[in-house]
Amino acid sequence: MSLQPASTDIATRAQSVIDEFKGLEGPLLPILHGLQEEFGYVPSETVPVIADALNLSRAEVHGVVTFYHDYRNHPAGRHVLKLCRAEACQSMGADAIAAQISQALGIGFHETAKDNSVTLEPVFCLGLCACAPAAMLDGEVIGRLDADKVEEIVAEVRS
Amino acid sequence: MTVTIYVPGDSGALALGADKVAKAIEAEILAHGIDARIVRNGSRGLYWLEPMVEVATDAGRVAYGPVSAKDVPSLFEAGFVTGGQHKLSLGDPEKIPFLAKQTRLTFARCGITDPVSLEDYEAHGGLTGLKNAVKMIPADIVKQVTDSGLRGRGGAGFPTGIKWKTVHDTAAEQKYIVCNADEGDSATFADRMIMEGDPFVLIEGMAIAGLATGATKGFVYIRSEYPHAIAVMSKAVEVARSAGVLGKSVLGSSQGFDIEIRSGAGAYVCGEETSLLNSLEGKRGVVRAKPPLPAIQGLFGKPTVINNVISLASVPIIMDKGAEYYRDFGMGRSRGTIPIQIAGNTKHGGLFEVAFGLTLGEIVDEIGGGTVTGRPVKAVQVGGPLGAYFPRALFDTPFDYEEFAKRDGLIGHAGITVFDDSADMLKMARFAMEFCAIESCGKCTPCRIGSTRGVETLDKVAGGIEPEKNLALVTDLCNTMKFGSLCALGGFTPYPVMSALTHFPEDFRPVAVAQAAE
Ligand SMILES: Cc1cc2nc3c(=O)[nH]c(=O)nc-3n(C[C@H](O)[C@H](O)[C@H](O)COP(=O)(O)O)c2cc1C
Ligand code: SF4
Ligand code: FES
Numbered sequence A: 001m002s003l004q005p006a007s008t009d010i011a012t013r014a015q016s017v018i019d020e021f022k023g024l025e026g027p028l029l030p031i032l033h034g035l036q037e038e039f040g041y042v043p044s045e046t047v048p049v050i051a052d053a054l055n056l057s058r059a060e061v062h063g064v065v066t067f068y069h070d071y072r073n074h075p076a077g078r079h080v081l082k083l084c085r086a087e088a089c090q091s092m093g094a095d096a097i098a099a100q101i102s103q104a105l106g107i108g109f110h111e112t113a114k115d116n117s118v119t120l121e122p123v124f125c126l127g128l129c130a131c132a133p134a135a136m137l138d139g140e141v142i143g144r145l146d147a148d149k150v151e152e153i154v155a156e157v158r159s
Numbered sequence B: 001m002t003v004t005i006y007v008p009g010d011s012g013a014l015a016l017g018a019d020k021v022a023k024a025i026e027a028e029i030l031a032h033g034i035d036a037r038i039v040r041n042g043s044r045g046l047y048w049l050e051p052m053v054e055v056a057t058d059a060g061r062v063a064y065g066p067v068s069a070k071d072v073p074s075l076f077e078a079g080f081v082t083g084g085q086h087k088l089s090l091g092d093p094e095k096i097p098f099l100a101k102q103t104r105l106t107f108a109r110c111g112i113t114d115p116v117s118l119e120d121y122e123a124h125g126g127l128t129g130l131k132n133a134v135k136m137i138p139a140d141i142v143k144q145v146t147d148s149g150l151r152g153r154g155g156a157g158f159p160t161g162i163k164w165k166t167v168h169d170t171a172a173e174q175k176y177i178v179c180n181a182d183e184g185d186s187a188t189f190a191d192r193m194i195m196e197g198d199p200f201v202l203i204e205g206m207a208i209a210g211l212a213t214g215a216t217k218g219f220v221y222i223r224s225e226y227p228h229a230i231a232v233m234s235k236a237v238e239v240a241r242s243a244g245v246l247g248k249s250v251l252g253s254s255q256g257f258d259i260e261i262r263s264g265a266g267a268y269v270c271g272e273e274t275s276l277l278n279s280l281e282g283k284r285g286v287v288r289a290k291p292p293l294p295a296i297q298g299l300f301g302k303p304t305v306i307n308n309v310i311s312l313a314s315v316p317i318i319m320d321k322g323a324e325y326y327r328d329f330g331m332g333r334s335r336g337t338i339p340i341q342i343a344g345n346t347k348h349g350g351l352f353e354v355a356f357g358l359t360l361g362e363i364v365d366e367i368g369g370g371t372v373t374g375r376p377v378k379a380v381q382v383g384g385p386l387g388a389y390f391p392r393a394l395f396d397t398p399f400d401y402e403e404f405a406k407r408d409g410l411i412g413h414a415g416i417t418v419f420d421d422s423a424d425m426l427k428m429a430r431f432a433m434e435f436c437a438i439e440s441c442g443k444c445t446p447c448r449i450g451s452t453r454g455v456e457t458l459d460k461v462a463g464g465i466e467p468e469k470n471l472a473l474v475t476d477l478c479n480t481m482k483f484g485s486l487c488a489l490g491g492f493t494p495y496p497v498m499s500a501l502t503h504f505p506e507d508f509r510p511v512a513v514a515q516a517a518e
Helices: A007-021 A028-039 A046-054 A058-067 A094-105 A147-158 B018-032 B069-077 B118-123 B128-134 B138-147 B160-169 B190-197 B199-213 B227-242 B273-280 B309-313 B315-321 B323-327 B360-367 B401-406 B425-439 B450-462 B467-484 B488-492 B494-503 B511-517
Strands: A079-084 A118-123 A135-137 A140-142 B003-006 B036-039 B053-057 B060-064 B089-091 B176-181 B217-222 B258-263 B304-308 B337-344 B350-355 B377-382 B389-391 B415-420
Touching (some): A007 A028, A007 A046, A028 A058, A028 B258, A079 A147, A135 A147, B018 B036, B118 B199, B128 B199, B138 B160, B138 B323, B176 B273, B190 B199, B217 B227, B217 B273, B309 B315, B337 B360, B360 B377, B360 B415, B389 B494, B425 B450, B425 B488, B425 B494, B450 B467, B467 B488, B467 B494
Parallel strands (some): A079 A118, B003 B036
Antiparallel strands (some): A135 A140, B377 B389, B377 B415
């Protein structure tokens, strides 16, 4: 089974993202965000295309892509669940919540479930520290996580 | 007359179900044929009461909370559109002690207005500061900000006016204003609340900075973990542009100023100002050595003001009410107000804006109301992941930059995390090292390698392996990091580690000994 688009297709789609942001001052991060939005990750095939467009070396582009936690080098699952691991959430039992979620989904942090339903990622603060523990599911914020909310999340990503 | 119902669109409220509440209210409005509209305001910052719904009645605003979607039908039965009594009634929100005790200068409008309505903003005193600034010469604007005593709210506490003066005095054909909205510290959400709840005050502050220094372009670098703030800020910039607040001419003046919103990419270190500038330029977020100062050679090598969201958002009131008005609040060299963010295991979590000078104990016990778990407070971390852990014995420390420094701590971005007595301080010390290892930009060896060695050494302590020798090693390592790091990530990680070790030594004792002692 191959859901990976062919590399020529990737280059064409990448080019149109690059064209959209190329005129900005300091366009590289907006381009990488755009590519991740387009593909769900930053395909390694796009690195030479970006390098060419911005007159950078491939090594420079690669260096930037790998510096930032946000950019993935492979697709995520259908859902992305980010769990806050920072201090305020820890003070409200985030570690126990993480263990519970990890067990229910059968995956650890930075892993994707075998059925590709969900990727679990750590995040260090969502600015929801007065409603800890907090999480973000596909961009939706969730506060005051407890056993019931964990069950809801697990049911949602499985459906 | 159309009734206005306020349901916060702030992400804290959203995280507690505000969207569902808004939908339920909409359905009831339709079902009952009531003439009402819903405004998605910001949050007032009383998160234990969120979602806090308010209704504008003839007698003023009336609040209800925390409201869940299933409460909505009964609210309508109780006649809440005219302020009717209900078990969730909170009365006049401004009389709730947590709000009544505050001095809201920077957050004057947050939670009150429609965040993206410029009319609402102006009706509540917005744009007065900018209108005053337009009539002044740049040097006088800089002087007013300097005289106000405003210091950077991003952590370092550097006087804002002095930074602006350097940019003002440096000649260049292009200058920039960069707003640091990376807000990566745990326990902080003041920047997020302003951006989601009163974005125009930040835009106004940045435009004033532009007029003061001759910068014509501004960037707001918002962390990617804040998609809602990015959306509201982007919308507000568009509104400000079409109203002539931003653009080729700021409010009809001869100077132009425009703003672009940029998203970070999940690197904590990009909150450090020079790393942030590299990131904006499209580079790895590696920290730059200083000098050159960003004020002289900043973004793309041009003179750049880089300020925190709250620093910039505090400027409009200074330009509106005057330097003295602002400076008269506070203590010592800490002037004005500070939005304290009370987070973690606290009964009354939220944002408390107040003049400097309250003691830590007043904040944690009286305002925060102790822990939500009802257990005793063991420790509070002040100033985010690079801030020290304070024990109860130091609760008499006044909230003031210098007073905190005297006690080997820092205010940072004014976030406070409360821990109850179940907290394991060795684990928290280990986390501080681990976080430093994850987020290090890699430039200095003590930070990059030292933090990983720190994790390993603390693991040995936890495992009871030569604890005394290994704790001596941790102390030594902390010294190396403190003095051998280029920026505060490596340089300040020793604060949480050493404060945990100093104030809570019992948590670092070997397991066997600790058990035997019980
Ligand atoms: C590791 C690190 C992270 C930082 N994160 C932030 C941040 O998220 N927001 C911020 O305003 N300042 C942050 N700072 C402080 C900035 O370097 C800088 O002092 C600040 O942006 C200056 O603005 P101000 O004078 O208005 O405070 C950080 C510093 C370090 C060393
Ligand atoms: S202390 Fe750490 S984060 Fe700061 S410059 Fe050095 S390596 Fe980079
Ligand atoms: S610490 Fe978890 S949301 Fe801030």
